[in-house]
Amino acid sequence: MSSQLAKDQLGEMCVVCGQSKFKGIHLYTSFICTECEKSIISTDTSDPQYKYYIKQLKKINTPEIYS
C-alpha cells in the first residue's frame, strides 16, 4: 500500500539510467523509462553505448536468488 503511494509520487527506478521516472515500460520485474527505451532502440549495435545498455538489461535476466 505504502509502496504504491511511493510509486505514485516518485515514479519507478529505471534499471538503465537509475533515475526515477513516471513513463516507461516493464520488462519482467524491471522498469525501463521511455527515454532509455528510445535510446536503446536508436543505438546501433556496434556502438559502445549499446554494450552498456545490454549490460544493464542483463541484470533483469539474472534475479538474485535467496537460498
Ligand SMILES: [Zn+2]
Ligand atoms: Zn532510464
